[in-house]
Amino acid sequence: DAGVIQSPRHEVTEMGQEVTLRCKPISGHDYLFWYRQTMMRGLELLIYFNNNVPIDDSGMPEDRFSAKMPNASFSTLKIQPSEPRDSAVYFCASSLARRANTGELFFGEGSRLTVL
Amino acid sequence: AQKITQTQPGMFVQEKEAVTLDCTYDTSDQSYGLFWYKQPSSGEMIFLIYQGSYDEQNATEGRYSLNFQKARKSANLVISASQLGDSAMYFCAMREYYNTDKLIFGTGTRLQVFP
Numbered sequence: 113d114a115g116v117i118q119s120p121r122h123e124v125t126e127m128g129q130e131v132t133l134r135c136k137p138i139s140g141h142d143y144l145f146w147y148r149q150t151m152m153r154g155l156e157l158l159i160y161f162n163n164n165v166p167i168d169d170s171g172m173p174e175d176r177f178s179a180k181m182p183n184a185s186f187s188t189l190k191i192q193p194s195e196p197r198d199s200a201v202y203f204c205a206s207s208l209a210r211r212a213n214t215g216e217l218f219f220g221e222g223s224r225l226t227v228l
Numbered sequence: 229a230q231k232i233t234q235t236q237p238g239m240f241v242q243e244k245e246a247v248t249l250d251c252t253y254d255t256s257d258q259s260y261g262l263f264w265y266k267q268p269s270s271g272e273m274i275f276l277i278y279q280g281s282y283d284e285q286n287a288t289e290g291r292y293s294l295n296f297q298k299a300r301k302s303a304n305l306v307i308s309a310s311q312l313g314d315s316a317m318y319f320c321a322m323r324e325y326y327n328t329d330k331l332i333f334g335t336g337t338r339l340q341v342f343p
Contacts, residue, residue, distance in 0.1 A: 143329070145330075145331065147333075154333065154334075154335045154336060155319065155333040155336075157330055157331070157332055157333075160329075160330055162329070167328075167329070167330075168328065168330055201271065203273065205273075207331075214261055214263075214278045214280065215261050215323050215325065215329075215331070216263065216275050216278060217263075217273075217275070217321075217323075217331055218275070219265075219272065219273035221271070221272055222271055222272070
């Protein structure tokens with residue numbers, strides 16, 4: 113089975129530009145998580161979805177960040193306008209519901225964003 | 229509030245020796261899971277081992293074992309017979325199953341294995 117697929121793997125953009133990161137979770141998974149990883153702040157949970165519905169977006173840093181999950185096989189994380197401090201690796205992860213197994217998260221390879 | 233603490237920013241171990249990476253947690257949930265992930269320099273997140281809050285026995289997966297002490301709220305990872313390929317960042321994580329169902333990570337421990 114294909115794992116979690118993220119695109120793009122690398123993105124370099126200029127401050128003020130819109131950035132869209134994409135994620136395809138593992139088929140059949142109920143949960144989708146977006147994390148941001150930086151040296152200073154480690155792995156931060158930004159938002160997560162259950163059955164395509166956002167459950168907790170308290171980790172989204174500012175209104176410049178938004179995330180959607182229009183269907184079970186696709187999610188986007190958008191930053192508009194981007195700023196240099198948004199430079200990070202953004203991970204998407206998916207999992208089954210707890211009743212089905214341990215609740216282990218399967219991660220994509222990450223999208224490395226650099227904002228100049 | 230849900231919280232994970234890893235107090236060791238870095239650890240060194242000689243090849244073939246065992247090493248323990250510390251993790252403590254805090255939660256008000258009665259049902260939760262504890263996880264360890266490995267992140268090599270290539271950047272991917274690799275799941276290593278899981279322990280459920282109701283599991284009475286410590287989890288083991290090959291050379292990895294989880295020393296689960298529920299009363300002390302600790303979930304230390306033990307790597308036996310370290311290999312050079314074990315050099316990586318190691319993250320402890322917790323997922324609450326009743327309160328929030330979200331998974332949060334500790335700050336990580338960088339393990340260096342030397343010959």
